[in-house]
Structures are given as C-alpha cells and as structure tokens.
Amino acid sequence: MSTVAQKRLFHEYKNLSTNPPDGITAGPITEDDMFHWEALIEGPQGTPFEGGVFAAELKFPKDYPLSPPTMKFVGGGVWHPNVYPNGTVCISILHPPGDDPNHYEHASERWSPIQSVEKILISVMSMLAEPNDESPANVEAAKMWRERRSDYERKVRDEVRKGLGL
Amino acid sequence: MRLAAYTGVSVALATGVFLKALHQRANFYSACVYLSQSSANLMILTNVCLLAVGFLLFWLQRLLYGPLRPIETEQLYEKAWFAVTETCLAMTIFRGELGGWFLVMFVCLLVGKVWGWIGEGRVEYLEQQPPANPRLFHARLATSLLLAVLFNSFMLRYCVRTVLEQARPDMMVMFGFEFAVLTILSSSTAARYSISLVEIYVTHQQLKARVEERRQEIRAERQEAIRRSAQAGELSPPTNLPDENDINEMELDVPGWEEKGRWVFYLDLLTDFLKLTVYLTFFAILFTFYGLPIHILRDVVVTIRSFGRRIMDFLRYRNATRDMNERYPDATAEEIAREEVCIICREEMAQWQQPADGAGPTRGRVSERLRPKKLPCGHILHFACLRSWLERQQNCPTCRRPVVAPPRHRGQPGVGVNDGQGNGGAGGLQGGPAGNQPPGRNAAADDLPRARVYQFGPFRIGFGAGRGDMFHNLHQQIHQGNAPLQPANNGNPGARQIGFGFGFGRPPPPPTPTAHPTPAPTAVSDMQSHLSQLEQQIMQEISNLRVTADQLHLVRLLQTELQRLRSLQNPQANPLDLPNTLSQNPTIPSSSTITTTRRQFISDPRAPAMTAGDARLPEGLSLPPGWSLLPLHSAEQGSSGAANVTPTPTVPVTAPPAQTPAGSSESQAPVLAENGVNDSQDEQGPSQVNSGSRTLPGWGSARSPTTATDDVEPVSEQWTEVTTEVQSEKSTSIPVEHGEAVHHGEDAVVEDGSSSSPSKGKARVATVEDVGDDET
Numbered sequence: 001m002s003t004v005a006q007k008r009l010f011h012e013y014k015n016l017s018t019n020p021p022d023g024i025t026a027g028p029i030t031e032d033d034m035f036h037w038e039a040l041i042e043g044p045q046g047t048p049f050e051g052g053v054f055a056a057e058l059k060f061p062k063d064y065p066l067s068p069p070t071m072k073f074v075g076g077g078v079w080h081p082n083v084y085p086n087g088t089v090c091i092s093i094l095h096p097p098g099d100d101p102n103h104y105e106h107a108s109e110r111w112s113p114i115q116s117v118e119k120i121l122i123s124v125m126s127m128l129a130e131p132n133d134e135s136p137a138n139v140e141a142a143k144m145w146r147e148r149r150s151d152y153e154r155k156v157r158d159e160v161r162k163g164l165g166l
Numbered sequence: 167m168r169l170a171a172y173t174g175v176s177v178a179l180a181t182g183v184f185l186k187a188l189h190q191r192a193n194f195y196s197a198c199v200y201l202s203q204s205s206a207n208l209m210i211l212t213n214v215c216l217l218a219v220g221f222l223l224f225w226l227q228r229l230l231y232g233p234l235r236p237i238e239t240e241q242l243y244e245k246a247w248f249a250v251t252e253t254c255l256a257m258t259i260f261r262g263e264l265g266g267w268f269l270v271m272f273v274c275l276l277v278g279k280v281w282g283w284i285g286e287g288r289v290e291y292l293e294q295q296p297p298a299n300p301r302l303f304h305a306r307l308a309t310s311l312l313l314a315v316l317f318n319s320f321m322l323r324y325c326v327r328t329v330l331e332q333a334r335p336d337m338m339v340m341f342g343f344e345f346a347v348l349t350i351l352s353s354s355t356a357a358r359y360s361i362s363l364v365e366i367y368v369t370h371q372q373l374k375a376r377v378e379e380r381r382q383e384i385r386a387e388r389q390e391a392i393r394r395s396a397q398a399g400e401l402s403p404p405t406n407l408p409d410e411n412d413i414n415e416m417e418l419d420v421p422g423w424e425e426k427g428r429w430v431f432y433l434d435l436l437t438d439f440l441k442l443t444v445y446l447t448f449f450a451i452l453f454t455f456y457g458l459p460i461h462i463l464r465d466v467v468v469t470i471r472s473f474g475r476r477i478m479d480f481l482r483y484r485n486a487t488r489d490m491n492e493r494y495p496d497a498t499a500e501e502i503a504r505e506e507v508c509i510i511c512r513e514e515m516a517q518w519q520q521p522a523d524g525a526g527p528t529r530g531r532v533s534e535r536l537r538p539k540k541l542p543c544g545h546i547l548h549f550a551c552l553r554s555w556l557e558r559q560q561n562c563p564t565c566r567r568p569v570v571a572p573p574r575h576r577g578q579p580g581v582g583v584n585d586g587q588g589n590g591g592a593g594g595l596q597g598g599p600a601g602n603q604p605p606g607r608n609a610a611a612d613d614l615p616r617a618r619v620y621q622f623g624p625f626r627i628g629f630g631a632g633r634g635d636m637f638h639n640l641h642q643q644i645h646q647g648n649a650p651l652q653p654a655n656n657g658n659p660g661a662r663q664i665g666f667g668f669g670f671g672r673p674p675p676p677p678t679p680t681a682h683p684t685p686a687p688t689a690v691s692d693m694q695s696h697l698s699q700l701e702q703q704i705m706q707e708i709s710n711l712r713v714t715a716d717q718l719h720l721v722r723l724l725q726t727e728l729q730r731l732r733s734l735q736n737p738q739a740n741p742l743d744l745p746n747t748l749s750q751n752p753t754i755p756s757s758s759t760i761t762t763t764r765r766q767f768i769s770d771p772r773a774p775a776m777t778a779g780d781a782r783l784p785e786g787l788s789l790p791p792g793w794s795l796l797p798l799h800s801a802e803q804g805s806s807g808a809a810n811v812t813p814t815p816t817v818p819v820t821a822p823p824a825q826t827p828a829g830s831s832e833s834q835a836p837v838l839a840e841n842g843v844n845d846s847q848d849e850q851g852p853s854q855v856n857s858g859s860r861t862l863p864g865w866g867s868a869r870s871p872t873t874a875t876d877d878v879e880p881v882s883e884q885w886t887e888v889t890t891e892v893q894s895e896k897s898t899s900i901p902v903e904h905g906e907a908v909h910h911g912e913d914a915v916v917e918d919g920s921s922s923s924p925s926k927g928k929a930r931v932a933t934v935e936d937v938g939d940d941e942t
Contacts, residue, residue: 004511004551011512036237062293065510065551066558097559113510113555113563 005064009034012117024121026058035060039071039121043160044129048153052160054078056089056124058117068094068111071120079152079159081131081142090137091127093120173217180214183207216273223277230310231284232303238287242280249279256340259456271341274321278348281314282355289359304363311356318349343448347441354437361429368423427557435480438473445469479558486560486569487553490539494569497538497546508538509564510551543567 009028016026023042028034037058043049060069071094073087082090092109136142144152187197187207201207227234234242253275288307297303325342332338445466452462486493499517508515515538537549545564547555561568776782776795789795 004554008510008512062290063554065512066555112566113551116512 005060005062006034008065009037009060016118021118021122023125024118026117026121029057035062035064037069037117039117041121041125041128044125047129048156049128049160052163054163056087058120065113067096068115069117069120070094071124075163078128079138079141079156080128081133081136081138081145082127083141084137088137089124089127090135091120091123093123176210176213176217179210183210212269219273219277227281227284230306230313231288232306234284235291238284241287242283245283246276246280249276253344256462257337259340259452268337271337275341275344275348278314278318278321278345278352281310281317282348282352285311285314285352285359286355289355289362292359292362307359311352311359314352315349315356318345318352321345322349339448339451343444346444350437350440350444354433357433358430361426361433365423365426427554431480431483431557435476438469438476442469442473482560483557486556490549490553494539494541494552497540501540501544501546502538505546508546508548508551510547510555513548515546515548541567541569543569 026039029036029038039056041054043052056073058069058071061067071089095110097111133142187200191197322345325338328338449466502515538546539549540546541562543562543565
C-alpha cells in the first residue's frame with residue numbers, strides 16, 4: 001500500500017542515484033520516510049559559491065507531485081538574495097501552482113508535476129549563479145548584490161570557506 | 167537536563183514554601199491563608215502546578231500518541247509560538263480581566279490546540295505511511311481524537327454558558343470563540359480520520375478480493391501443472407509448482423477508494439465554511455462591544471478569501487471532472503508510444519481496453535484508474551493522476567493550457583453571449599435558451615451585424631451597434647427570438663447606428679426543419695437532388711432568356727406599328743416607308759407565337775364585335791375600315807368582369823398588325839382580332855390559333871387555364887415595364903434571336919427527357935418537379 005507520492009519519490013530517487021546530474025546528490029534521509037530528503041549541491045563554477053558544498057533538506061508534501069516540496073539550506077551560510085536568512089529557498093518553481101497573488105511571476109514558472117527533484121536542484125544551482133533581485137527573500141543580500149557586488153562576493157566566499165571548515 | 171534542574175528547583179521551592187507555612191502556622195487552614203496572601207508564594211505554587219500539569223499532559227500524550235517524531239516536535243514549537251502570540255494579541259482587547267481563572271483557561275486552550283495539532287499530524291502521517299503497529303496506533307489515535315473533540319466541546323459549552331450567565335462580553339467570549347474553532351478543527355480531524363479509515367477498509371477489502379482471486383488462479387495453474395505431468399507419465403509431481411502462499415501483496419495493484427479525494431474536498435469546504443462563520447460571528451460581537459478588532463481583521467479577510475477561492479476551485483473542479491470518461495478521450499496506442507510516461511506518477515502507461523462483459527479479470531489488464539486519458543492539448547495522463555491534479559488546478563500540468571474547452575467559439579457574439587448566460591447558472595436566465603438560437607442557421611445570416619439579445623424570462627433585451635440596417639435586424643431579432651435574419655438591404659449601409667430594443671413575450675418556437683425532398687441520405691439521392699437543382703437553374707435561365715426575347719419581340723412589334731402609323735400619318739412625305747413596313751410584317755407573326763402563350767382570353771359571346779365608329783371604342787382609337795374589335799376577357803375571370811385584363815398583343819396571322827397602347831390596358835382591354843376568328847378562340851385561347859405556323863405541343867390540354875395564367879402573370883407585368891425602355895432596339899435581328907431562344911427552350915425541355923409536355927416557360931416548374939419525381 002504505497003501512495004502515488006511514495007512511488008514517484010522512489011522513482012525519482014532511483015533515477016537520481018543511477019544517473020546523477022553534475023554537482024548534485026540527493027536522497028531520502030532514511031528509507032522509512034520518503035518524504036524527507038537531503039540534498040548536496042556544489043557551488044556553481046565561476047561564481048563566488050564555487051568550491052562550496054551546500055546541504056539542503058527537502059520536505060515533500062504527501063500529495064507530492066501535485067504540490068511542491070520545500071527546500072531549506074541547513075547549516076546556514078548561504079548569503080543570497082533568494083535564500084531567506086533561515087536557509088529556506090525562495091524560487092518560483094517551488095511555489096504552489098496557480099497565479100501569484102503578487103503578480104511577480106507567471107503561472108508557468110510555478111510548480112507543476114512536470115518538475116522534479118532534479119529540476120529543482122538544477123534550478124537552485126542556476127539561481128546561485130544568477131540571483132533574481134526582483135522579489136528578494138534576503139533584502140540585505142539583495143541590496144548588497146545590487147550595490148556592492150564585490151562586497152557581496154567576498155562575503156559569499158567567506159561563508160563558503162567557513163562552511164567548509166577552513 | 168535543563169528541564170530536570172528546573173523541575174527540581176521548582177519542586178524544592180514549593181516544598182520549602184509549603185513546609186515553612188505549615189511550620190509557622192498552627193493549623194492547615196491558616197497555613198493556606200498564609201500561602202495565598204503572599205504573591206511570591208503564589209507564584210512558586212503556580213509554577214509547580216504548571217509543571218505538574220505539564221508532566222501529566224506529557225504522560226498522557228505518551229500514552230495516547232506515543233513518542234513524538236522530531237519533525238512533529240518542531241512543527242509543534244512553530245505553531246505554538248504563533249498561537250501564543252495570537253492569543254496574547256487578542257487579549258489586548260480585554261485588558262484588565264487577567265486573573266487566575268484566565269490562566270487556567272489559557273492553559274486549557276493551549277493544551278487543546280497542541281493536542282489537536284498532534285492529532286492532525288498523526289492523521290496526515292497515517293495517510294502517508296502505514297503505521298508499524300496498526301492496532302495500537304489506531305486505538306491511540308481514535309482515543310485521542312475522541313478525547314480532543316469531547317474536551318473542546320465541553321470547554322465550548324462551558325464558555326458559552328458562562329457568557330450567557332454573566333451576560334457580558336468579556337474574556338470568555340474570546341475563549342468561547344477559540345474553543346469553537348478548536349471544536350470544528352478537531353471534528354474535522356476526526357472526520358478526516360474516519361475517511362482514512364474507510365479508505366483503509368476499502369483498500370483492504372479490495373486487496374483481500376484480489377489476493378483471493380490470485381490464489382484461485384495459482385491453484386488452477388497448479389492443478390493444470392499436476393494434470394499435465396500426470397499425462398506425461400511422470401510419477402512424482404513436478405517440483406516447481408506455483409505456491410499459492412507466496413503472493414507479494416505489495417505487487418498487487420488495487421484501485422483504492424476513488425471517492426476519497428472528493429470527500430476530503432467536501433470536508434475541507436465544510437470546515438472552512440464553519441470556521442468562516444465563527445470568525446464572522448466573533449468579529450461581529452467584538453465590533454459591537456469593543457470596536458473594530460484590528461488584530462483579527464487579517465484572519466477574517468484571509469479566511470473569506472480562502473473560502474471564496476475554495477468554492478471557485480470546487481466549482482471548476484466539478485466542471486472539469488464531470489464525466490471525465492466522456493470528456494477526455496482515451497489515448498491511442500501510438501499516442502502512448504509518443505508520450506509513454508505519465509508525468510504525475512512517472513510510471514509507464516499502457517493502453518486501456520474496454521473490459522469485455524463477463525470476462526474474468528485477467529492479468530495485465532490496465533485498471534480503470536491507470537486508464538490513459540488525453541487532454542484537449544494532447545498530453546496524456548493516467549485517469550487517477552489527472553483527476554487528483556484537477557482537484558487542484560484545472561489546466562494541463564505540462565503545458566498549462568486549460569482543460570475545460572470553451573463551450574463554443576467566441577467569434578459569434580450573439581451565440582457567445584447567450585451561452586454565457588446559460589452557463590451562468592441563475593435560474594431565471596435559463597428560461598429560453600432554446601429559442602435564442604435555432605440550430606440550423608444559414609451562413610449568410612452570420613455576416614450581418616447581429617444584435618446581442620438577452621433573455622430574461624419573458625423579457626428580451628437587445629442592443630448593439632452596427633451599420634444602417636441594424637435597426638431593422640434588431641427589431642426582427644427581438645421579435646423573432648434572435649432568429650436568422652433575412653438579408654435586408656434597405657437603408658444606406660454606410661451609416662452607423664446604435665440601437666437598443668426591448669421585447670416582451672416568449673420567443674417563437676424554433677422553426678421545425680422542413681422535410682427535405684431527399685428521401686434517404688445516400689449518395690445517389692444527393693446526386694439526384696443536385697441534378698434537379700441544376701436543372702432548375704437551367705430552366706430558370708431559359709425562362710429568363712425567353713422573357714427577354716418576348717419583350718424584345720414586343721418592342722419590335724410596337725416599333726413596327728409605330729413606323730406604320732407614322733407612315734400612315736404622312737403617306738406623302740415618305741411613301742417608300744410603307745412598303746418597307748409592310749414587307750417586314752410577315753416575318754413577325756411567325757415568331758409571335760411566344761407572346762401568345764401568356765394568357766388565355768375568351769370573348770364574351772354576348773358582346774357584339776365593335777366596328778369602326780362604335781361608341782364603346784376607347785378614345786383615340788380609330789379602326790380602319792373593314793376591321794372590327796372584339797372585347798376579350800381573361801379566361802379565369804370568365805364573363806363576369808374584365809377589370810384586370812392586360813393587353814395581349816394577339817397578332818393575327820393574316821391581318822396587318824394593329825397597335826394596342828400599353829396605357830389603355832386598365833379596363834376592358836380591346837384586342838384586335840380579325841372578324842370571324844374570335845368565336846373559335848373561346849376554348850383554346852389565341853395562342854393555339856396563332857401558332858398555327860409552328861407545331862407546338864398542346865400545352866392547354868394537360869393543364870387548367872387557371873394554372874397557366876397564374877404562372878405567366880409576372881411575365882406579363884414585366885412586359886409592360888420593359889416596353890417603355892427598350893423601344894429603340896433595332897429590328898432586323900429579332901426574329902432570329904427569338905427563334906433561337908425558343909429553340910433553346912425546347913432543347914432544354916427535351917433534355918429533361920421525361921416531360922411529356924415540353925411546353926414553354928410557364929410549364930417550367932411543373933416540368934422540373936415531374937422530372938424529379940420520375941427520376942426518384
């Protein structure tokens with residue numbers, strides 16, 4: 001008696017472990033709970049995040065392919081306009097389907113069952129490289145990114161180094 | 167560790183205070199008085215009480231829910247913070263009512279909330295994963311949910327009672343409100359749990375049935391194998407017999423409870439509605455007694471909005487999932503091959519086959535919920551996946567195009583508007599949609615500007631802007647119930663008009679489709695009808711030609727007559743003209759047969775012929791010597807009166823033609839006729855006599871004179887119009903043309919083949935009908 005969500009998550013897990021995309025590892029923390037995953041993302045090359053490895057936890061709702069999961073960087077240290085200070089990622093494909101009440105983003109950018117864990121993680125990787133400062137989750141970081149780019153990059157590098165224990 | 171220290175300190179302090187009181191005071195009563203006098207003592211004791219309650223509840227929770235998972239604890243902390251903050255905000259409105267009892271109520275509320283959250287989480291967890299120890303889990307969960315409902319309703323009842331007894335709006339109102347919401351939520355959770363239980367039960371039953379089925383299959387296989395081995399002559403039964411006990415239940419696929427999603431939906435809707443009601447009531451009470459409660463304003467608005475959206479979603483969901491099997495077609499094999507994975511569950515799809523009646527369940531047949539369905543945009547999903555997605559979003563998950571196709575194209579404003587009203591759902595508007603658009607509209611009417619006509623029960627209101635003939639159309643539409651328009655070309659089409667009309671009364675029933683002559687929708691009959699149409703067209707052309715030729719001929723006749731008269735007036739002036747004119751005359755009668763087919767006239771036997779100088783002769787008409795005039799009446803009028811006799815240029819063969827002025831045709835039209843001929847014309851009409859030079863079939867024999875005259879009436883009228891215009895035509899080529907026209911006509915009629923009376927144009931319609939009947 002396994003639900004659609006569990007089947008699908010298992011499917012995705014299998015795909016991710018047999019054919020992992022570059023710089024991404026993900027899987028459930030325990031096999032008992034398919035709805036709670038952990039992911040590791042490498043910082044994209046050519047960005048201040050380069051060289052870092054960022055751990056994030058993904059929580060899937062029980063109606064998973066219909067509703068998006070939530071993603072949160074654990075351990076802190078992701079200084080980014082689209083990441084809340086507590087680590088929660090704010091990216092449009094993680095927003096529940098339907099029209100954005102604030103009209104920031106098109107309905108087509110939001111969650112749909114056609115997305116997957118892999119796509120989310122790839123999107124987050126590209127988000128790290130190219131922040132979207134239109135609706136920032138971390139206003140301070142957005143301001144810094146917009147106005148003092150070099151400071152922002154230095155701060156990010158520092159965080160990365162700290163995160164790696166250097 | 168910290169908790170233990172805190173507990174130790176609290177207990178130690180409380181014991182110390184208590185012992186001190188007992189030690190200092192003589193008896194227990196005075197010790198209690200002492201304890202309650204000092205705030206420090208009270209605080210210490212309250213702290214211990216809270217601690218005790220906390221422990222009690224903790225153990226109760228351990229008993230009824232079991233240990234909490236870490237994620238549950240985390241969620242509880244988050245939610246508890248919110249709850250405490252909100253309640254504290256709400257308390258600001260009831261300042262000055264804080265006290266011991268308030269604390270108790272507050273703790274009760276918090277406990278109720280936390281208990282409810284745990285229960286909710288557990289029910290959700292149950293839906294996600296089967297519990298390790300189902301019996302214990304269900305017993306615990308059922309007990310705690312029941313307990314929550316009972317506790318909350320008891321507290322609600324208590325609060326309501328207190329409020330009613332005290333009859334003043336104070337802190338208890340807020341608690342009552344909170345407990346009302348809690349009661350609703352806990353009942354909702356309990357209902358959700360029941361739904362889950364039903365689902366489990368249904369799935370279990372299905373699984374059991376499936377396992378039984380499978381067992382029987384395996385048993386049959388086993389026996390078959392044994393029988394086969396016995397036939398083969400082996401002594402020992404084969405070793406690789408299928409065992410009926412090694413069925414992996416996980417592999418069996420059961421549909422589950424299909425209705426579950428809908429019930430959950432209903433439950434959520436009901437919960438939201440009740441919550442909204444409670445919120446609004448609380449809002450109203452606070453607004454009445456305390457002024458605008460700003461702190462819950464946001465909650466009220468959010469609840470209203472979410473409720474509204476839920477209803478909208480519900481309506482759309484109902485709309486999109488109504489008869490899904492009919493609405494979305496099954497995907498075909500090649501479509502599945504193109505898009506083989508359902509994007510929702512990421513599993514492969516297989517073509518669904520209609521289960522044959524009575525056929526046993528076979529392995530490998532695709533179950534109903536895995537039936538691949540095609541959306542209007544072409545994407546394919548499993549039936550169950552599609553339905554669960556449609557519960558949330560009514561568009562395609564892949565391309566996000568809406569799945570509910572618009573009922574009709576919006577290109578035709580009249581149709582669209584009327585349809586929109588019909589779908590609006592208001593009962594009154596459903597009155598006359600049937601009459602709004604008769605189904606079979608001709609394409610020509612669509613090009614005309616159409617007014618929007620709304621039907622409100624018996625009223626019809628139409629408005630629109632368009633070109634010049636708009637008003638006419640609008641009027642017509644309103645009074646005919648938006649019927650197809652006749653193309654009206656009156657008025658100047660350039661001017662724009664804006665119109666508004668109002669009609670009353672039911673629209674007339676849509677015109678019943680007239681029975682077409684095509685008896686069966688076969689290709690042969692189609693072809694035949696097409697042929698007969700063509701034939702009709704040809705006949706029309708022929709008759710048109712004939713009419714033109716007639717007119718031409720008449721003009722020639724008139725011209726000749728005019729010339730003759732001119733030459734008569736001044737014979738000396740040009741004496742050569744007269745022979746010319748007269749020499750032309752013989753050619754005319756040969757072709758004049760056409761004109762004589764128009765109408766039958768009979769002379770009145772009682773009226774004597776008019777000779778020259780007769781008083782009855784019209785003014786200005788002078789008969790040459792030796793001529794007489796016989797008044798004729800048209801045949802259908804008989805002898806009673808000849809009020810409407812049109813002049814018929816009956817030209818005698820032998821006599822020189824005489825002119826009949828067109829203007830004198832009003833009353834008794836005088837017809838020039840030779841003496842002695844008139845009586846013989848009575849029955850057959852002039853044509854028969856005059857056409858003696860040509861062999862024409864006797865048309866009069868088959869038809870009544872009335873029919874004949876009716877048919878030709880318009881031609882005769884046209885003739886009078888045309889004569890004034892075409893008088894100056896040249897005269898030489900007429901007979902030839904005319905003769906050709908006649909021949910064409912005859913040829914066409916002969917081509918028709920079956921007509922027994924290939925007469926002239928007047929028999930045209932009848933001929934075609936005859937032909938059609940004969941061929942079909």
